[in-house]
Amino acid sequence: MVSQTQPTLVAVIGIGLVGAEFVDQLLAQPKERFQIVSLSTSRVTLFNASGLDLSSNWRSVFQQTNAPTILSALLGELRALVEAGRKVVLVDNTSAENVANMYPNFLAAGVNVITPNKKAFSGEQKLFEDILAASEKSSARFLNESTVGAGLPIISTLKDLVGTGDEVTKIEGVFSGTMSYIFNNFSTSASGGPAFSSVVNVARDSGYTEPHPGDDLNGADVARKLTILSRTIPALRSALPEGYKSVETRSLVPKAIDGLATGSEFMSRLPEFDTEFDTLRAEAQKEGKVLRYVGVIDVEKGVIKASLEKYENTHAFATSLGGSDNIIMFHTKRYGARPLIVQGAGAGAAVTAMGVLSDLLKL
Amino acid sequence: MVSQTQPTLVAVIGIGLVGAEFVDQLLAQPKERFQIVSLSTSRVTLFNASGLDLSSNWRSVFQQTNAPTILSALLGELRALVEAGRKVVLVDNTSAENVANMYPNFLAAGVNVITPNKKAFSGEQKLFEDILAASEKSSARFLNESTVGAGLPIISTLKDLVGTGDEVTKIEGVFSGTMSYIFNNFSTSASGGPAFSSVVNVARDSGYTEPHPGDDLNGADVARKLTILSRTIPALRSALPEGYKSVETRSLVPKAIDGLATGSEFMSRLPEFDTEFDTLRAEAQKEGKVLRYVGVIDVEKGVIKASLEKYENTHAFATSLGGSDNIIMFHTKRYGARPLIVQGAGAGAAVTAMGVLSDLLKL
Numbered sequence: 001m002v003s004q005t006q007p008t009l010v011a012v013i014g015i016g017l018v019g020a021e022f023v024d025q026l027l028a029q030p031k032e033r034f035q036i037v038s039l040s041t042s043r044v045t046l047f048n049a050s051g052l053d054l055s056s057n058w059r060s061v062f063q064q065t066n067a068p069t070i071l072s073a074l075l076g077e078l079r080a081l082v083e084a085g086r087k088v089v090l091v092d093n094t095s096a097e098n099v100a101n102m103y104p105n106f107l108a109a110g111v112n113v114i115t116p117n118k119k120a121f122s123g124e125q126k127l128f129e130d131i132l133a134a135s136e137k138s139s140a141r142f143l144n145e146s147t148v149g150a151g152l153p154i155i156s157t158l159k160d161l162v163g164t165g166d167e168v169t170k171i172e173g174v175f176s177g178t179m180s181y182i183f184n185n186f187s188t189s190a191s192g193g194p195a196f197s198s199v200v201n202v203a204r205d206s207g208y209t210e211p212h213p214g215d216d217l218n219g220a221d222v223a224r225k226l227t228i229l230s231r232t233i234p235a236l237r238s239a240l241p242e243g244y245k246s247v248e249t250r251s252l253v254p255k256a257i258d259g260l261a262t263g264s265e266f267m268s269r270l271p272e273f274d275t276e277f278d279t280l281r282a283e284a285q286k287e288g289k290v291l292r293y294v295g296v297i298d299v300e301k302g303v304i305k306a307s308l309e310k311y312e313n314t315h316a317f318a319t320s321l322g323g324s325d326n327i328i329m330f331h332t333k334r335y336g337a338r339p340l341i342v343q344g345a346g347a348g349a350a351v352t353a354m355g356v357l358s359d360l361l362k363l
Numbered sequence: 364m365v366s367q368t369q370p371t372l373v374a375v376i377g378i379g380l381v382g383a384e385f386v387d388q389l390l391a392q393p394k395e396r397f398q399i400v401s402l403s404t405s406r407v408t409l410f411n412a413s414g415l416d417l418s419s420n421w422r423s424v425f426q427q428t429n430a431p432t433i434l435s436a437l438l439g440e441l442r443a444l445v446e447a448g449r450k451v452v453l454v455d456n457t458s459a460e461n462v463a464n465m466y467p468n469f470l471a472a473g474v475n476v477i478t479p480n481k482k483a484f485s486g487e488q489k490l491f492e493d494i495l496a497a498s499e500k501s502s503a504r505f506l507n508e509s510t511v512g513a514g515l516p517i518i519s520t521l522k523d524l525v526g527t528g529d530e531v532t533k534i535e536g537v538f539s540g541t542m543s544y545i546f547n548n549f550s551t552s553a554s555g556g557p558a559f560s561s562v563v564n565v566a567r568d569s570g571y572t573e574p575h576p577g578d579d580l581n582g583a584d585v586a587r588k589l590t591i592l593s594r595t596i597p598a599l600r601s602a603l604p605e606g607y608k609s610v611e612t613r614s615l616v617p618k619a620i621d622g623l624a625t626g627s628e629f630m631s632r633l634p635e636f637d638t639e640f641d642t643l644r645a646e647a648q649k650e651g652k653v654l655r656y657v658g659v660i661d662v663e664k665g666v667i668k669a670s671l672e673k674y675e676n677t678h679a680f681a682t683s684l685g686g687s688d689n690i691i692m693f694h695t696k697r698y699g700a701r702p703l704i705v706q707g708a709g710a711g712a713a714v715t716a717m718g719v720l721s722d723l724l725k726l
Contacts, residue, residue, distance in 0.1 A: 028528050152703065153516045153523070160516070160721040165391050319682045323701050334713045338686050340515065344693075344703035351697050358523040362725075 007031075008087045008363070009051070011038040011078055011111075013069075015062070018116060019093035021353035023058060026360070034360070037081070037088075038074065042096065045069045047077060071102055075109060082110035089363060091356060092117050101127065107134035107142060114359045116146035116352050121231065122224035123243040128231060141363060146355025148175065148225045149326045149346040157330065157342060158232050166332045168233050171297040173328035174317060175225045177347035178216040179293035181208045181324040187281050187291040189313040196277035197270040204267065208324055212263035213270075214253045219293070222306040223247035226295045230304055236297070239304065248305040252293070284310045290318045316341070370394075371450045371726070372414070374401040374441055374474075376432075378425070381479060382456035384716035386421060389723070397723070400444070400451075401437065405459065408432040410440060434465055438472060445473035452726060454719060455480050464490065470497035470505060477722045479509035479715050484594065485587035486606040491594060504726060509718025511538065511588045512689045512709040520693065520705060521595050529695045531596050534660040536691035537680060538588045540710035541579040542656035544571045544687040550644050550654040552676040559640035560633040567630065571687055575626035576633075577616045582656070585669040586610035589658045593667055599660070602667065611668040615656070647673045653681045679704070 012023060026034060035051040039062050046052060046065035054061055081088050090106050092099050092115040100120035103113050104127070113131075120127055121144055135142055148154045161168060174180045186199045200217075203209050209216050223244035230236040240246035251258070254273045260266045284291050289310040294317070297304050311317045321327055326346025329339040345351055375386060389397060398414040402425050409415060409428035417424055444451050453469050455462050455478040463483035466476050467490070483490055484507055498505055511517045524531060537543045549562045563580075566572050572579050586607035593599040603609035614621070617636045623629045647654050652673040657680070660667050674680045684690055689709025692702040708714055 025528055151523075151697070153520050153705075156519070157516050160514075160717070160724075163724050164717045164720040165388055166717060314682070316683045319677070320679045320704075325701055330707075334514070334711075334717060335707055338688055338708060340705075340707035341683075342516075342703075342705055344698055345701060348697075354523070354527045354529060354697060357527040361523075361526050 006086060007033055007035040007051075008089060008360075009037045009078075009081055010034050010089050010091055010360070011040075011047075011074065012036060012091045012093065013040045013074075013099055014093035014096070015039055015041060016093065017349040018352045018356070020059070021349040022091065022093055022356050023054075025353050025357050027054060027058065029357075038077075040069045040074065042094070043069055045074065047074070049077060049081060071099065075102065075105055075111075078106065078111045079109035087363075088112065089114055089360060091115065091360065093353075093356065095119060097123075103127075103142065104130040104134040107131060107140045108138055110138045110140045112140045112363055113142040114356055114363070115142075115144055116150070116356055117144075118147045118221075118224040118228065121147060122227040125238060125241045125243065128243070143359035143362065144228065145359050146352045147228050149328065149342070149344075149355075150348065151351035151355040151358070152326060152328075152342050152344050152346060154328055154342055155228070155232065157340065158229060161330060161332055161334075161340075162233060166334045167299075168297075168330065168332050169299055170331040171229060171295075171328065172331070173295055174292055174321060174326055175222045175295045175328070175346070176216065176293065177324035177326060177345070178203060178209050178213075179222065180321060180326060180346075181206075183290070183292050184321050184323070184325075186277070187284065189288075189290060189318060191285055193281060195271065195274040197267070197274050200270060201267060204263070210263075212266060214258070214260070214263075214266050217252040219249040219251050219306040220244060222293070222295045223249045226297055226304055226306060230297055233297070233299060235299055236304070239302070246304075248303070248307070250305075250307040252308065280308070288313050290315075292317045292321075369449060370396055370398040370414075371452060371723075372400045372441075372444055373397050373452050373454055373723070374403075374410075374437065375399060375454045375456065376403045376437075376462055377456035377459070378402055378404060379456065380712040381715045381719070383422070384712040385454065385456055385719050386417075388716050388720050390417060390421065392720075401440070403432045403437065405457070406432060408437065410437070412440060412444060434462065438465065438468055438474075441469065441474045442472035450726075451475065452477055452723060454478065454723070456716075456719065458482060460486075466490075466505065467493040467497040470494060470503045471501055473501045473503045475503045475726055476505040477719055477726070478505075478507055479513070479719055480507075481510045481584075481587045481591065484510060485590040488601060488604045488606065491606070506722035506725065507591065508722050509715050510591050512691065512705070512707075512718075513711065514714035514718040514721070515689060515691075515705050515707050515709060517689075517691055517705055518591070518595065520703065521592060524693060524695055524697075524703075525596060529697045530662075531660075531693065531695050532662055533694040534592060534658075534662075534691065535694070536658055537655055537684060537689055538585045538658045538691070538709070539579065539656065540687035540689060540708070541566060541572050541576075542585065543684060543689060543709070544569075546653070546655050547684050547686070547688075549640070550647060552651075552653060552681060554648055556644060558634065558637040560630070560637050563633060564630060567626070573626075575629060577621070577623070577626075577629050580615040582612040582614050582669040583607060585656070585658045586612045589660055589667055589669060593660055596660070596662060598662055599667070602665070609667075611666070611670070613668075613670040615671065643671070651676050653678075655680045655684075 038047040327343040401410040690706040
């Protein structure tokens with residue numbers, strides 16, 4: 001039994017799919033460990049410094065608030081709790097930039113930050129450095145396991161490798177569940193296959209893509225994840241000054257329809273480009289290969305790229321992927337001959353919330 | 364910067380392959396975090412309550428001691444340090460039963476225990492319960508990540524799944540690097556293949572087996588790992604009263620040569636049984652399958668077994684394993700459709716020591 005006398009106080013921002021699942025999972029934890037002091041959407045906040053009573057139906061309890069969300073006010077409240085000697089954690093389950101921009105302030109105030117929000121760690125170097133500096137100064141920690149691979153142990157594994165003195169030589173993987181689903185179905189060892197646009201269409205109907213599939217196909221999500229991992233590797237900490245924008249990224253959005261405002265417009269034009277994708281697939285098949293949209297961090301060569309690559313039909317990216325699996329291979333000095341591999345669902349509310357809660361339990 | 368003012372004190376028992384590598388890795392950590400207070404073999408101990416000076420060549424420094432190792436005396440010294448307010452960790456890099464039996468005493472004294480030694484957690488229920496009780500009472504922790512899969516994140520992943528409220532339905536994997544190597548080479552999707560004894564012979568010559576290969580082929584190592592994982596799953600905490608002996612285990616040691624004292628005797632007789640293994644392989648091949656020695660924990664069916672099983676040629680155990688890889692698949696409620704998979708080298712001094720050091724960094 002940990003000799004901690006008072007529960008950790010948790011402020012939750014964002015109660016959408018992931019956020020709501022997180023609150024459910026958190027409320028199932030032993031009561032004495034955690035106490036939720038606030039719940040926020042971008043519009044309204046329910047706050048109580050002595051802890052919210054969410055024992056009945058927290059969703060209906062939350063409905064009753066109409067106090068506006070003011071992040072600076074929340075920061076002040078949480079700072080006061082830290083100053084009163086409490087352990088306080090901000091859990092940001094949004095993907096909002098304005099919340100991410102305030103992490104340095106929360107950390108400086110001694111508030112720990114846990115989040116699946118990729119924005120802060122994959123943006124400009126300055127924000128990232130500000131976060132590190134604030135955390136170092138106050139000893140408040142930030143944990144973001146679920147920004148890459150959701151609940152899969154990716155960042156923690158990389159931190160363990162680096163922290164124990166191993167040398168990462170290369171990381172290679174399928175980092176986007178959407179891209180995984182699309183290419184697992186579009187490009188297999190069998191010859192031919194469905195039209196690219198039809199696969200994207202099914203993916204969209206099944207909820208595997210963003211409402212506008214261009215937001216997945218442009219590769220930015222993969223570039224963001226590569227940025228987060230790169231910055232965890234000492235040699236690459238400052239390799240991407242503008243964050244994900246500095247990553248060499250191959251967009252799969254055809255130039256002619258880049259910038260179409262709505263997903264449905266985009267989808268109606270996508271079939272025009274099926275022949276191009278057919279050609280790419282046929283070229284790969286001629287070589288006995290499949291297409292996969294991957295992220296690569298080649299530490300030795302200094303290459304960080306999100307790109308469409310060809311892999312032998314016998315490669316794990318061809319044989320062992322299915323559904324919307326992520327797979328990440330760590331090549332290191334210690335794992336020299338054969339890589340350390342982590343694979344599994346890399347998206348979804350339950351597994352993302354689980355990654356967030358794991359971080360909280362580790363704190 | 365952690366606001367910890369004094370370094371954590373580390374007592375190391377066992378400086379064989381893993382132990383020596385661990386000391387090397389530990390000495391490469393920032394000096395202010397850890398201080399080694401003792402180094403022990405089964406015979407001699409070098410101890411200094413204010414910290415050993417190992418800055419030059421620790422191996423030659425250690426040569427100079429001839430103080431006998433007395434575990435009860437070490438316990439007393441470490442208890443005194445805990446009572447003086449220090450954080451103390453015993454790192455047991457042996458596979459010794461007498462050290463494992465004393466974990467409850469160390470934990471009761473407030474000494475944290477970290478180890479790759481499978482003995483304590485895979486033995487009788489009583490020792491395991493004594494360890495839990497002592498740890499709970501004193502708040503000293505025990506961590507044993509590297510008992511399963513060496514540096515691979517297996518136990519931590521299982522703890523995260525369980526701790527965040529996921530429900531494990533089944534764990535299935537290749538848990539023995541030796542068995543992995545043997546069957547990856549003995550049974551492939553191609554028809555026929557080398558004689559079983561010749562594969563074991565190469566494995567032995569390459570250092571993949573124990574000096575007596577029967578110690579690998581009897582399945583006990585896999586049964587021990589299954590015990591450790593099972594006890595981490597709430598529903599199975601007490602399912603194996605006698606530990607690994609309670610696991611349904613298929614030994615691959617032919618009855619007629621079970622009990623031969625030396626590895627070389629064993630190896631000279633093993634070819635007599637090649638036909639039996641040939642038959643098993645041919646049967647599998649007829650079904651389009653390969654043989655793999657696996658561990659299975661089927662929580663729903665209540666089955667825990669170490670056994671030789673057949674897997675389709677397209678299964679990950681057939682396609683993506685190589686070398687002496689471990690692969691572990693976690694089937695859970697949240698990872699419902701497709702399992703969470705961890706794969707990589709599951710043995711070797713460098714990766715085992717890394718698992719131990721990771722635990723120490725987490726403490």
